Amino acid sequence: MSQALETGYVAVDGGELYYEAVGSGLPLVFIHAGVADLRMWDAQVAHFSPNYRVIRYDTRGFGRSKTEAVSFSNRQDLLAVLDHCKVDQAVLIGNSRGGSIAIDSALSFPERVNGLVVLGSGLGGFGSEELPPELVEPIGKMQAAQEAKDWALLAELEARFWADGPNQPAGRADSAVYEAVRSMTYENLINQPIEAQAQPLEPPAVGRLAEIKVPMLILIGLLDESDCVDAAKYLAEHVVNAQYVAFPDVAHMVSLEKPQEFNRIMGEFIERSLL
Known part of the structure; x- marks a missing residue:
């Protein structure tokens, strides 16, 4: 029931x-x-x-x-x-x-x-306050996408970073995990101005x-x-x-x-x- x-x-x-x-x-x-x-x-x-x-x-x-x-x-x-x-x-x-x-x-x-x-x-x-050296590049890419208001790219970068892991190969995590993070992030970015x-x-x-x-x-x-x-x-x-x-x-x-x-x-x- x-x-x-x-x-x-x-x-x-x-x-x-x-x-x-x-x-x-x-x-x-x-x-x-x-x-x-x-x-x-x-x-x-x-x-x-x-x-x-x-x-x-x-x-x-x-x-x-x-x-x-x-x-x-x-x-x-x-x-x-x-x-x-x-x-x-x-x-x-x-x-x-x-x-x-x-x-x-x-x-x-x-x-x-x-x-x-x-x-x-x-x-x-x-x-x-300082970023670890290995995070400078991925965080820099995310900041650039945010400044450009490229929400689709930013959601993809966030999902790669948090679902796959920083500096891990794309696709390390199951595709369903990546897609869940990407889609939720994208919806938050476009729906919460x-x-x-x-x-x-x-x-x-x-x-x-x-x-x-x-x-x-x-x-x-x-x-x-x-x-x-x-x-x-x-x-x-x-x-x-x-x-x-x-x-x-x-x-x-x-x-x-x-x-x-x-x-x-x-x-x-x-x-x-x-x-």
Whole structure:
């Protein structure tokens, strides 16, 4: 018997956030990467919704969410989704910037978060300002495409970088993974012309990891760009209750490249640490 899917919009200052919720039980809230939208979690919704309440949403400026040119907080936006869905506590699952949003939110309102799962995650305040030498060329090409407003080329370059991995041969990742990232990125570029300004967490998360007391699962593909790989190791070393899992043959989009393995590892983590 299929479960009823709840969809709608959450009103936030200067915008509205599209969300979907299905299932019942322990709430799991999925936060997408910056080269995606909530559709990147399709395999996880199908896998976890029979046993958990699965919530996902398009962050401001992505997917079907809408925004005005305002200053805003991704953390407050997430809190608005939790409140709208009447969720007191949730496990937050985030990829890339979604991981950074999850970590920042756990630091901002720890009473609402009972677990963290991050994949190829950003970490506020971590890393140097200078690009590693191996990233100068690919990042330069992406910046040139953006300045030229060549959105099709930019989406292709982003997908090659994040799906295949920096300096990996084109086509390393499965074509379906590449196409998913390319198409979601392209749609975001052409459908979200208004740029709102996200407010960073102050002080940043990198110096506050001792405040994280909930169980945390850290996943990283070792073909990801070096800042993400280093951030994952740093998180594992500085968060008390953390589990670290590395995939040697995966880049940035762990849950898209290895959905079954990711679902198994995350499911075991939840059962062991949170139930």
